Structure formats: C-alpha cells, structure tokens
Amino acid sequence: MNCYLGVDIGSVSSNFVLIDNEHHLIKKVYIRTQGNPVKAIKEGFSELTDEITQQGITINGVGTTGSGRYLSAVLLGADVIKNEITAHAVAAAHLYPDVKTIIEIGGQDSKIIILKNGIVNDFAMNTVCAAGTGSFLDQQASRLNIDISDFGRRAVLSRQAVRIAGRCGVFAESDMIHKQQMGYPMDDIIMGLCEALVRNYLNNVGKGKKIESPVVFQGGVAANAGLRKAFAKILGMPVNIPEHYDVMGAIGAAMLAMEKMQCSRDNNTQFRGDEFILQGSFKTSSHECQGCPNICEVVCIKRDREILAYWGDRCKKWENSLNEKNHAV
Amino acid sequence: MRVGIPKGLFYHYYFPLWKTFFQDLGAEVVTSAATNRRTVERGIESAVDEACFPIKVYYGHVRELCRQKLDYIFIPRLVSVEYRSYICPKFMGLPDMLKAGLPELLPVIELTVDVSKNDRQLKQDIIRVGKIFTNNKNQINRAYQHGLDELSKCKNLCREGYNISEAIQIWEGEQLELSPNYDLNIGVLGHGYSLYDHTISMNIIERLRKMDCRVFVAETLDQEEIERQAAQIPKKVFWTLGRMMVGSALYMDSHDQFDGIIYLACFGCGPDSMIGEVIERKVKNKPFMFITIDEHTGEAGMVTRLEAFCDMLRRRAGKYEDYISSYG
Numbered sequence: 001m002n003c004y005l006g007v008d009i010g011s012v013s014s015n016f017v018l019i020d021n022e023h024h025l026i027k028k029v030y031i032r033t034q035g036n037p038v039k040a041i042k043e044g045f046s047e048l049t050d051e052i053t054q055q056g057i058t059i060n061g062v063g064t065t066g067s068g069r070y071l072s073a074v075l076l077g078a079d080v081i082k083n084e085i086t087a088h089a090v091a092a093a094h095l096y097p098d099v100k101t102i103i104e105i106g107g108q109d110s111k112i113i114i115l116k117n118g119i120v121n122d123f124a125m126n127t128v129c130a131a132g133t134g135s136f137l138d139q140q141a142s143r144l145n146i147d148i149s150d151f152g153r154r155a156v157l158s159r160q161a162v163r164i165a166g167r168c169g170v171f172a173e174s175d176m177i178h179k180q181q182m183g184y185p186m187d188d189i190i191m192g193l194c195e196a197l198v199r200n201y202l203n204n205v206g207k208g209k210k211i212e213s214p215v216v217f218q219g220g221v222a223a224n225a226g227l228r229k230a231f232a233k234i235l236g237m238p239v240n241i242p243e244h245y246d247v248m249g250a251i252g253a254a255m256l257a258m259e260k261m262q263c264s265r266d267n268n269t270q271f272r273g274d275e276f277i278l279q280g281s282f283k284t285s286s287h288e289c290q291g292c293p294n295i296c297e298v299v300c301i302k303r304d305r306e307i308l309a310y311w312g313d314r315c316k317k318w319e320n321s322l323n324e325k326n327h328a329v
Numbered sequence: 330m331r332v333g334i335p336k337g338l339f340y341h342y343y344f345p346l347w348k349t350f351f352q353d354l355g356a357e358v359v360t361s362a363a364t365n366r367r368t369v370e371r372g373i374e375s376a377v378d379e380a381c382f383p384i385k386v387y388y389g390h391v392r393e394l395c396r397q398k399l400d401y402i403f404i405p406r407l408v409s410v411e412y413r414s415y416i417c418p419k420f421m422g423l424p425d426m427l428k429a430g431l432p433e434l435l436p437v438i439e440l441t442v443d444v445s446k447n448d449r450q451l452k453q454d455i456i457r458v459g460k461i462f463t464n465n466k467n468q469i470n471r472a473y474q475h476g477l478d479e480l481s482k483c484k485n486l487c488r489e490g491y492n493i494s495e496a497i498q499i500w501e502g503e504q505l506e507l508s509p510n511y512d513l514n515i516g517v518l519g520h521g522y523s524l525y526d527h528t529i530s531m532n533i534i535e536r537l538r539k540m541d542c543r544v545f546v547a548e549t550l551d552q553e554e555i556e557r558q559a560a561q562i563p564k565k566v567f568w569t570l571g572r573m574m575v576g577s578a579l580y581m582d583s584h585d586q587f588d589g590i591i592y593l594a595c596f597g598c599g600p601d602s603m604i605g606e607v608i609e610r611k612v613k614n615k616p617f618m619f620i621t622i623d624e625h626t627g628e629a630g631m632v633t634r635l636e637a638f639c640d641m642l643r644r645r646a647g648k649y650e651d652y653i654s655s656y657g
Contacts, residue, residue, distance in 0.1 A: 067629045085637035086644075109630070120641040122616060125634060208609060293365040294528075314532075 001026075003057045004261070005048075005271070006254025007041070007076060008087070008247065009033065009068025012107025012134060013220050014040035015247040016048055018057065019254045023094060027051045028247045030220075037068040038282050038301075041075050045277050052274070062271045063087075063257030065249050067108075074301055074309045075282065077272035080256045085113060085123050087252030092216045093118045094255060095242050100212040103231065103239075104248075105201065105221035107134045112206050126205050134221045136169050140176065140193055144186065151190060155226025158191035166196030167203070194226035198234050213237045218248040280304050289313055330462065332356045332438065333399040335390035336363060338383060338420070339407060341494045341521045345483050346476040347403060353472030354462035359399060361390040364528040368393060373624060375430055381597045382623055383522045383529055384419055384426075391427055391434070401438045401461070409445035414569045417600055487548035492534065494525030496548075511543040513642055516581035518547060518574045518608070519593035520601070523622065531622065531631050533593060540639050545587065547577040554580055562607065571604040578608040582615050588642045589616040591635075596623035616642060 003026055008015040014037065016029040029047045033040045051057065063080040064072040065087040073081045084104075092102050093115060102113040110133050114122040126133065141148045162184050165171045172193070179189055202211075215238070217231060222245040232239045242248060261267060280303040289296045296313045310318035332351045334340060340360070348358045361368070364386055372389030394402050404427060407420040419426075424439045440458050444451055459469030479500070486496035495505055515537055523529045524546065534544050547555065559566060559576030566572040574592070581587040592608055594601040605619055618638050620631065 067633070083633045083636040083640065085633070086640045119644050120637075121645065123637060123641065124618075125630075293362060293367045295366045314527075 001055055001057050002060045003052075004254040004258040005059050005062045005076070006087075006247075006250035006252065006257065007044075007062070007064045007069075007072045007078075008066040008084070008249035008253060009037050009041065009064070009072045010066045010084075010106050010108075010220075010249070012138075013246070014044050014066075014068070015250040016044040017244075017247050017250040017254055018048060018051065018059075019251065019258070021258070023255065023258075025244060025251065026055070026057070028244060028250070030246050033068075037071055038075065038284060041068075041072050042277060042282065045076070045274070049274050049278065059269065059271050060267070061254075061257035061261035061269045063253030063255070063260075065253040070309075070311065071301070075272075075277060077270040077276075078257075079270050080253065080260050082253055082256050084249055085111060085120065085125075087249045087256065088218065089113050089115060089120045089252070090255050091248040091252035092218065092242065096214055096216055096240060099214050099216050099240075101209075101215045103201070103215060103217045104219040105134060105217075105227075106219045107138075109133060110201055110205050110219075112201075112209055112211075114209055122209065124205050124207070124209060134219075136172075137193070137197065137221065137224070139169075140173065143173070143176075144190070146186075146190070149223075152194075152223065152225035152227065154187050155191040155194050155224070156229055158185075158187040158226075160188055161195050161230075162188045162192035164189070164192040164196040166198075166200035172196050172200075191226055191230070194224065194230040195234065198227065198230040202234065211235060211237075214240055216240045216242060218242055218245040220246050222246070276303070286312070289318065291315070291317060330356045330400045331359055331398065333359045333361070333394035333397065333402045333435070335387055335394060335402070335404070336361045337387035337390045337526070338423075338522045339405065341497070341525045343405075343480065344497050345500050346480040347405075349476040349479045350472045351403070351462075353475055354459060354469065356462060359394070359397065361393040364390070364526050366528075369528060369624070377426065377430065379597070380419065380426075381595045383520070383526070383595060384423075385624075386526070386529060387423070388427065388430065392431060395431065395433045395435050399435055402435050403438045403440070406439055406441045408441065408443035410442060410569055411444060413445055414567055414572060415445065416569055417598075484548065490543070490545075490549055492525055492544075492546045493521060493548045507543075508538055511538075511541050513540075513542040513588045513639060514545060514586050515542045515639075515642075516545045516577065516587050516590045517593065518577055518590065520570050520574075520595070520598070521546075523595050524593055529595075529622065530593060531628050533591070533620070533631065533635070536632070536635055537591075537639075540635065542639065545581070547573045550577055550580055558583070562611075566604070566607075568600045568604070571600050574604055575607055575611070578612055578617075582612045587615060588646065589618070589638060591618045591620060591638065593620050593622065596621050616645070 003018045003020055006017045014031050014033045018026040020026055029044045031044055062076055062078045064078045065082050065084050069081050088104050092099050099115055104111045109126050111125045138148055141151050162179050165175045217239045222241050283302045286297050286299045289298050294314055298318050299312045300310050301308045310322055351358050368389035371392045372385040376385040376388040404424045406424050407416045409415045424437055441454050455473050456469055483496040483500045487493055490507055499505055537544050555576035558579035559572045566575055581590050592605055594605050
C-alpha cells in the first residue's frame with residue numbers, strides 16, 4: 001500500500017500520521033516532545049514502523065510542519081516543509097469543505113484562521129503572550145494538582161463557572177488562588193479558567209476577526225471538554241471537533257506531500273528510509289561562532305559521524321560550507 | 330577631532346546629513362558596528378527597563394563608542410523634524426537618559442532639533458555645535474547645507490526601491506543589488522530604526538526577499554501621496570513616523586500592485602500601540618499582519634508567520650510554488 005507520512009513537531013507534542021491515497025488515516029502517533037525533538041522523532045517513527053512492515057506500506061512522500069519542521073525534515077527527508085497555518089487549514093478544509101473559522105490552540109501558540117471558499121483569507125497568531133495557550137492550562141493543572149487529562153472532565157461538571165481574569169496569565173493565577181482561598185468549588189474554578197482562556201484567545205488572537213460558522217476547533221487543547229463547552233458558550237455557535245483533532249497539522253502536512261508528489265513529474269521522494277532513522281544515532285551540538293561580533297549559536301546535527309545540517313548562523317557560513325562539501329562529493 | 334555617531338535610532342534616517350556636516354568642519358566621523366549580539370547585551374545591561382528595544386540597543390552602540398578614542402559622541406535631541414509634528418518623547422530625553430545611565434560616557438555633542446514652530450532655534454544650535462570645530466559661521470552654514478544636499482541624494486535613491494538604510498549604504502560606496510525575481514509585492518511598515526536594523530527586525534526584509542517578495546517601504550512610495558492618504562484620518566497624527574506609516578498603509582491598501590501589508594512593531598512602543606491599531610482598522614482591502622518584536626532571539630515565530638503570510642497570498646492569488654494545488 002502506498003502511504004504518505006505527515007509529521008508535526010510542536011513544542012509540547014510530536015505527531016505522526018500515515019494516510020493513504022484516499023486521505024484515509026492509517027495510523028497516528030501522538031507523543032510528548034518533552035524538550036527533545038530528536039528523540040521524539042525517532043520514537044514516533046519507530047512506533048510507525050510496525051504498522052509499515054505489517055501492512056507492507058511504502059512511503060511515497062513526507063511532509064513536515066510545526067516549529068520543529070526543519071529538524072524533522074533533516075532527519076526524515078521531507079518533500080514538503082510547511083508552516084502550521086497552511087497545514088492546519090489544508091486538513092480542516094478537506095474534512096469540512098465549507099469551514100469558515102479554524103481555532104487551533106497548541107502548546108505555545110494559538111492561531112485563528114479565517115477561510116473563504118476553502119482558502120486561507122486571514123490569520124492571526126498570539127503575540128508575545130502565551131496566556132491563551134495549552135502550556136498555561138498545563139501549569140494551572142499542576143498547580144491545582146490535577147492531571148491535565150482530567151481537567152476537561154472536571155470542568156464540565158461545573159454548574160456556575162467562577163469569573164477569572166483572562167487578560168494575563170499572571171493575573172489569572174493570582175485571581176485563581178484568591179478564589180480558591182474564598183472557598184469556591186474546584187470544578188467551578190476549573191471551568192472559570194477555561195472561560196478565561198477562551199476570552200483571552202478571543203481578545204488577543206481573534207481580535208477584530210469576524211468569527212463565522214462553521215467553526216472547527218483543533219490542536220491538542222481541543223481534547224479539553226471544558227474548553228469546547230466554553231467556546232460554544234461564548235461564541236454562541238456550535239463548535240466542530242474533528243475526529244483526529246490532535247494530529248490535524250500532521251494530516252495537513254501529509255496531504256501537502258501527497259499533493260506535491262502527485263503533481264511532480266518524477267516520483268522520487270526525499271524520504272531517507274527507516275534504516276537511516278532507526279539505525280543511526282543522532283546528536284545535536286552547538287557552538288558559538290567567533291567569526292564576527294554576532295556570536296551566532298550554530299547548531300550542528302550529526303548522524304553518527306556524518307554532519308547532516310547546520311543552522312543558526314546568520315551569515316550562512318556554516319550552512320553553505322555543507323552544501324559545498326556535498327557538491328564536491 | 331574624532332566624533333562618534335552611534336549606529337542606531339535616527340542614524341537610519343539622517344546619517345548622511347551629520348557625517349557630511351562634521352566632515353566638512355574637519356572632524357573624522359566614526360560609527361559603531363552594525364547591531365550585533367554584543368551591542369544588544371551591552372544595551373540591555375545598562376538601559377532602563379521601560380525603554381523600548383531600539384533605545385536599549387542604542388545604549389549598546391554608545392557604550393561601544395565609549396571604548397574608542399574619541400573626542401565626542403554625537404547624540405541629537407530630536408523633538409520635531411517638521412512643522413507641528415513630533416518624534417516619540419523618548420528621543421527628547423535621549424542625551425539625558427544616557428548621561429544618567431552611563432558613567433563611562435564620553436563628552437557628548439547635543440543638538441536640539443525642534444522645528445515644530447520654526448527653525449530659528451535649530452539654526453542657532455547648529456552654529457553652537459559648529460563652533461566646537463571652527464569660528465567661521467559661513468563654513469558652519471555651508472557644511473550644514475552640504476549635509477542636507479547629501480541627505481536628499483540618499484532619499485532620491487529610495488525611489489529606485491531601496492529603503493533609506495540601503496540608500497545610506499550605497500551613499501557610503503557599497504554595491505547593492507535587488508533581486509529581480511519576485512512574484513509578490515509586499516509593503517513592510519514600521520519605524521525605520523527597528524525595521525532596517527538587521528538584528529532588531531530579525532532581518533525581516535531580507536527574509537521576505539528570499540521568499541521571492543519585492544519589499545516596499547514608506548520611503549519607496551510617492552511622499553505627496555502618503556500625505557494625502559494620511560489626511561484621511563479625522564485627526565492629524567502628530568507623530569512624524571506614525572503619520573508616515575498610516576499614510577503608507579492607506580496608500581498600499583488602495584493600490585492594486587500591493588499583495589499584502591506587514592507592520593513590524595516593537596513591544597512597549599507607545600506610539601505603535603495606537604498607530605498599529607489605527608492601521609489594523611483602516612486597512613480594508615489587503616491582507617494585513619501585525620508582528621511584534623522584542624529582545625527574544627527565537628526566530629521561529631517570525632519565520633512561521635512570514636511563511637504563512639506568503640503562502641496565503643500566493644494561494645489567494647492562485648500563484649503556486651512549483652505545483653498545482655487543489656486545496657485551500
């Protein structure tokens with residue numbers, strides 16, 4: 001069977017999907033990045049290999065997205081390297097052809113994407129503030145000593161959400177502590193946090209954007225039932241959650257890879273093969289280049305002894321040195 | 330005598346004027362290096378916390394000059410560069426802020442530029458500064474006039490598509506060439522001292538050019554048309570740069586050749602918190618993106634936004650990279 005691999009390496013989670021020619025999802029892997037994307041890529045891919053060998057899958061193309069898209073492209077070999085906005089929009093527009101608004105909340109950033117006739121017409125991402133993102137909820141959950149997976153379940157039990165300031169994460173936290181001391185029930189506080197996050201999102205990210213139905217809510221945070229409820233309540237319209245809401249970016253990347261491979265004349269994928277990923281040991285190292293006062297932190301990615309990539313150098317001295325070497329070979 | 334000019338803030342708009350002025354008076358002009366990590370680190374160490382990023386970087390430039398053998402450092406006090414319009418108040422207090430904050434500061438040449446009512450006071454101050462070098466008033470006035478002429482030469486270069494900072498580089502004798510390959514025309518707005526500083530702006534202009542965009546900035550547009558557009562706002566914007574930005578944004582919004590507009594603002598910029606909002610509301614016809622920058626060095630956020638913006642423009646216009654797409 002011919003499949004396409006989509007990889008979305010984010011700040012919190014790393015997602016892998018295999019889709020077939022008909023856009024059916026064959027396998028998805030969702031793991032936490034835990035600050036080590038190289039390890040996450042290896043682990044995620046090795047989880048896929050069982051499926052690949054059992055079903056006799058050939059990978060015809062690879063697409064990467066997420067903030068680690070360049071890293072994963074180096075490790076796996078990618079045909080398409082796409083930003084998250086486009087990847088999410090492509091996946092959502094395929095599932096819901098008439099979608100007008102996509103709400104995507106990830107670990108460190110949140111986005112709103114406005115579509116017109118299935119094409120991205122406008123988008124916004126959170127600015128320097130991370131108050132309206134998943135990591136804020138993660139933090140508050142651990143402060144309340146609740147598992148993040150229980151967070152949503154507890155939230156929907158609430159009958160009367162407590163009002164918590166949503167403008168800033170720091171204020172929200174002190175507000176929450178205050179409400180705790182006053183003796184408000186935990187479930188109501190949790191729901192209050194969900195509503196605060198939604199208000200923050202709409203004020204910050206959705207500022208000035210016209211949110212029209214149908215709305216699709218995706219990203220890892222969409223798992224949270226409390227947030228789903230809060231969005232539906234505050235927006236006053238139904239909110240659709242795709243079946244694979246947590247890996248939509250990866251699905252979009254896979255679809256873009258498929259699209260590219262099917263339209264290009266030669267069908268040679270850049271995919272480096274499972275042996276390359278699973279057999280080698282990957283190391284990253286960094287050093288400060290002393291070539292000029294910019295003192296760039298240059299990152300080097302190695303497979304065993306072979307240097308795969310350099311980046312971080314502003315003048316591209318290191319990056320280009322690799323190309324020259326490759327041409328010489 | 331050696332005079333140091335820090336390569337920050339209004340260097341990016343006025344350097345040819347002051348360099349010519351001091352050279353004609355017989356001084357040797359030295360500049361700090363283009364903003365690099367050391368400049369930023371030195372600046373953050375010594376600047377007041379509330380200042381915006383470009384001001385902090387300016388501290389770094391001044392400190393770099395303080396380590397050299399110089400007789401003076403030139404720090405102008407910019408209040409107003411045109412009739413009834415003003416520069417951000419932080420520029421008004423710049424020499425004082427630096428004197429208070431930097432114990433190692435070398436002797437400073439201050440020059441107050443305030444032509445909000447008339448240029449009488451500026452003329453007096455030019456003579457006062459010139460007298461540090463010579464007693465010949467005619468020579469001082471000629472040097473200033475020569476400086477203005479050189480500056481307008483630079484500004485003329487902007488009409489060829491170079492931004493004012495690039496025009497200054499060319500004026501200094503460097504060779505620059507703009508890539509002829511592009512399929513998108515993007516207007517990029519922001520205060521020149523952040524936009525044209527490669528480190529502060531994370532090189533946004535070059536990044537866009539690498540993504541096959543032709544970049545337009547305020548100086549490359551017809552200045553009279555900018556003024557006409559800016560006059561549409563019910564109350565006159567009294568910040569010089571702010572008015573230029575509003576006018577340029579409306580200009581770009583109403584001309585077909587532009588595919589999209591990006592506004593680059595510094596976190597903590599007072600005027601931008603207002604001007605950015607005005608522009609965001611007034612731009613009706615073109616995709617608009619607001620990018621905020623500060624001290625952080627993570628470039629991923631910037632890259633993602635620029636890539637997504639270009640993708641969106643290309644897909645909207647039906648221009649695809651190297652293959653035909655069937656989706657949004």
